Amino acid sequence: MSRVFKSWAGDTPARRGPRFTVLRDxxxxxxxxARGPVDPAxxxxxxxxxxxNQLHAVSPLVTALPRFELEVVGREALVGxxxxxxxxxxxxxxxxxxxxxxxxxxxxxxxSHGLSRALSDGRTVVVFSADPAGGRLxxxxxxxAAELATQHSVDIVPVGIVGSYRLADTLKLRLHSRxxxxxxxxxPVHVRGRAIDEITQDVQVRVESLxxxxxxxxxxxxxxxxxxxxxxxxxxxxxxxxxxQAQPRPRASRARIWR
Amino acid sequence: MSRPGFVIETDARTPSLxxxxxxxxxxxxxxxxTKVVYPAESMLSSNPIRLIxxxxxxxxxxxxxxxxxxxxxxxxxxxxxxxxPSPRMRFDVRRSLVERVLExxxxxxxxxxxxxxxxxxxxxxSPYDMTRVLGDRVATSFQPDGRIESHDVTADDLVPLGEVxxxxxxxNRRVAESDLVVVVGAQHGHVPATALTGGLxxxxxxxxxxGVSATEPFALAVAQLVAGSVEAFTLRAVLGQPYLxxxxxxxxxREWEWGIGDRLSFVAARQAGALAPRTTGRLLHAAPHADYExxxxxxxxxxxxxxxxxxVWQAANAIEVVGSADVVVIPVWAGSLADQDPVGSPINAxxxxxxxxxxxxxxxxxxxxxxxxxxxxxxxxxxxxxxxSAASDFFAKVLPTTIDPAEMGGFDEAACNDxxxxxLYRKQFADHPLRxxxxxxxxxxxxxxxxDVIWVGGNRRTADLFGHxxxxxxxxxxxxxxxxxxxxxxxxVLHGPGLPLGDVR
Numbered sequence: 001m002s003r004v005f006k007s008w009a010g011d012t013p014a015r016r017g018p019r020f021t022v023l024r025d026x027x028x029x030x031x032x033x034a035r036g037p038v039d040p041a042x043x044x045x046x047x048x049x050x051x052x053n054q055l056h057a058v059s060p061l062v063t064a065l066p067r068f069e070l071e072v073v074g075r076e077a078l079v080g081x082x083x084x085x086x087x088x089x090x091x092x093x094x095x096x097x098x099x100x101x102x103x104x105x106x107x108x109x110x111x112s113h114g115l116s117r118a119l120s121d122g123r124t125v126v127v128f129s130a131d132p133a134g135g136r137l138x139x140x141x142x143x144x145a146a147e148l149a150t151q152h153s154v155d156i157v158p159v160g161i162v163g164s165y166r167l168a169d170t171l172k173l174r175l176h177s178r179x180x181x182x183x184x185x186x187x188p189v190h191v192r193g194r195a196i197d198e199i200t201q202d203v204q205v206r207v208e209s210l211x212x213x214x215x216x217x218x219x220x221x222x223x224x225x226x227x228x229x230x231x232x233x234x235x236x237x238x239x240x241x242x243x244x245q246a247q248p249r250p251r252a253s254r255a256r257i258w259r
Numbered sequence: 260m261s262r263p264g265f266v267i268e269t270d271a272r273t274p275s276l277x278x279x280x281x282x283x284x285x286x287x288x289x290x291x292x293t294k295v296v297y298p299a300e301s302m303l304s305s306n307p308i309r310l311i312x313x314x315x316x317x318x319x320x321x322x323x324x325x326x327x328x329x330x331x332x333x334x335x336x337x338x339x340x341x342x343x344p345s346p347r348m349r350f351d352v353r354r355s356l357v358e359r360v361l362e363x364x365x366x367x368x369x370x371x372x373x374x375x376x377x378x379x380x381x382x383x384x385s386p387y388d389m390t391r392v393l394g395d396r397v398a399t400s401f402q403p404d405g406r407i408e409s410h411d412v413t414a415d416d417l418v419p420l421g422e423v424x425x426x427x428x429x430x431n432r433r434v435a436e437s438d439l440v441v442v443v444g445a446q447h448g449h450v451p452a453t454a455l456t457g458g459l460x461x462x463x464x465x466x467x468x469x470g471v472s473a474t475e476p477f478a479l480a481v482a483q484l485v486a487g488s489v490e491a492f493t494l495r496a497v498l499g500q501p502y503l504x505x506x507x508x509x510x511x512x513r514e515w516e517w518g519i520g521d522r523l524s525f526v527a528a529r530q531a532g533a534l535a536p537r538t539t540g541r542l543l544h545a546a547p548h549a550d551y552e553x554x555x556x557x558x559x560x561x562x563x564x565x566x567x568x569x570x571v572w573q574a575a576n577a578i579e580v581v582g583s584a585d586v587v588v589i590p591v592w593a594g595s596l597a598d599q600d601p602v603g604s605p606i607n608a609x610x611x612x613x614x615x616x617x618x619x620x621x622x623x624x625x626x627x628x629x630x631x632x633x634x635x636x637x638x639x640x641x642x643x644x645x646x647x648s649a650a651s652d653f654f655a656k657v658l659p660t661t662i663d664p665a666e667m668g669g670f671d672e673a674a675c676n677d678x679x680x681x682x683l684y685r686k687q688f689a690d691h692p693l694r695x696x697x698x699x700x701x702x703x704x705x706x707x708x709x710x711d712v713i714w715v716g717g718n719r720r721t722a723d724l725f726g727h728x729x730x731x732x733x734x735x736x737x738x739x740x741x742x743x744x745x746x747x748x749x750x751x752v753l754h755g756p757g758l759p760l761g762d763v764r
């Protein structure tokens with residue numbers, strides 16, 4: 001005896017799925033609520049903590065610069081840091097601001113005026129050192145960086161720019177090789193509970209070691225950091241500073257310690 | 260160590276030999292018994308840094324450079340550009356020399372350093388020339404601050420050094436006011452350079468030094484005056500013979516050593532030159548770059564070091580030639596005559612053939628008095644409007660009037676006072692007009708001993724303007740020469756793009 005089935009319960013043809021899924025998936029992924037709930041404590045801040053993906057979103061211009069070569073070292077030091085922050089950068093040449101702008105992802109590009117207001121708005125800001133004088137590599141940092149960081153409870157990121165001294169003039173020449181400019185990020189300086197002078201001094205030392213590290217061995221930099229060896233001033237006349245900056249690079253085959 | 264130069268006497272088994280005329284290459288069968296002088300073998304260049312450092316540490320007749328530099332020294336590096344090797348250097352050794360000097364100055368903490376290019380009456384260097392010759396590092400360190408200058412013989416701020424024969428000698432201001440002048444140059448020729456007279460004076464002094472009435476005692480007195488006023492240190496690299504790369508690589512090899520690649524290159528170069536439009540064909544030879552082996556680097560007290568550099572070059576390049584010849588044959592390869600000048604102006608070609616190559620001997624000339632010179636060059640009257648304007652006018656206005664240097668005084672003076680030429684020299688990197696006149700004076704002096712100069716394949720009008728003769732082929736040239744030197748002359752051919760030095764005995 002066989003069962004009697006409903007006459008209308010026949011085989012239904014398999015339903016064909018949608019042919020184009022991309023648009024729908026994209027819409028789904030970029031739906032505002034898909035990014036997860038926003039922590040009310042961080043509602044005012046656009047990027048709470050930096051992740052790898054944000055740091056690597058560097059402008060494609062950087063890889064295609066025709067006139068000079070931009071090397072960015074130590075970007076990983078920024079991973080996990082709370083934004084905004086204060087960048088403490090050594091003043092080396094007139095193009096420093098533009099170089100820093102190229103070396104950072106769009107959202108982290110710093111403001112250099114209206115600093116306190118910018119920090120309140122969640123924007124990263126930059127403070128430059130004075131021009132180096134008296135045979136030094138890095139000029140004196142003003143207390144502004146430390147004061148701002150203390151006032152807004154944010155970190156200071158030391159940055160060393162090397163190779164941009166008189167770059168604007170150099171780029172006017174018809175050179176056969178591209179001059180190299182290096183932007184080196186150091187680990188952040190935390191300011192909580194520290195005096196302004198102490199922070200400024202710390203920033204100064206760190207930027208100096210970042211600027212010196214390309215030319216020195218790790219051990220020399222470490223000794224300088226610990227104050228065992230005093231930094232020897234190598235710059236004096238302008239031509240000697242440019243001469244040192246244009247020093248031929250070591251062979252690429254040699255592994256570099258600072259990479 | 261490269262193989263030295265030699266002379267072969269052609270016989271029935273000698274292969275066809277390479278001859279060059281302007282931008283034309285060909286293989287020619289020279290008559291039996293012709294002596295062909297081959298320059299020393301050319302070699303690839305090697306890194307000269309070790310040689311330079313050794314020379315700077317142990318200079319002749321002077322303390323090492325490092326000891327002569329203090330932080331307060333006012334240092335000027337003079338780059339000599341009077342005698343350029345031809346074809347021009349692929350890697351200019353002067354760059355290494357300047358870089359080593361600056362490295363020592365940087366280590367010594369010298370603050371006040373400048374570079375002066377001593378080009379004499381030649382064209383002043385453009386910023387691009389400075390980058391090309393001295394390299395990126397020197398250019399980036401000195402150009403932005405304007406610390407490289409190309410000496411201007413017409414400048415108003417030249418400093419009077421003193422008087423010689425009632426004539427006031429003026430010198431470049433920066434050089435005259437320096438505590439130490441390091442003179443950097445390359446030795447490619449048998450004549451020792453006179454320190455600093457390579458071209459840092461004013462126009463009038465250059466006129467006296469290279470004019471019709473130039474005398475040896477005057478030049479000597481000027482050199483002594485400069486030596487007494489300027490503290491100088493010389494650094495000279497002695498160069499070997501040019502080594503060509505790529506498609507033209509066969510030109511610096513001996514014909515019987517040509518491999519398959521060289522033969523094919525020769526065929527291709529000739530075919531490309533023949534098929535391509537004239538201007539394109541010329542570009543093949545427009546600016547060949549050759550490698551020069553650095554034989555030695557000499558440093559020290561200027562007079563001693565320059566003499567030693569010349570002695571080294573002579574020792575490396577002298578070739579024993581038996582007897583002065585009745586006929587000397589000189590192919591002129593145009594690619595080497597001037598920058599960006601594919602064929603070479605006729606005046607430069609005449610200078611290359613009759614002064615530079617024919618005059619490359621150790622006292623006894625290659626050509627017997629009353630002999631005939633046969634040179635190979637098309638002598639096309641083509642001049643660059645901007646760079647060779649004065650030469651063009653010399654060709655169109657002066658030579659039709661006279662070829663005698665003694666009668667050119669008025670033209671010479673008018674050209675020096677011409678505002679347009681002065682402007683081209685100062686702003687457009689043209690040669691100073693006086694250079695054309697002095698080139699011609701040297702050509703005229705060099706041909707005094709010859710009874711005739713015949714240009715094979717040369718433009719008849721140009722040859723006539725020069726007071727020379729033109730022949731269509733080499734055979735015709737010998738026919739013309741036979742009137743003077745007889746039916747069985749002794750013939751010497753100077754082979755190749757290199758510069759042989761004849762030691763005639």
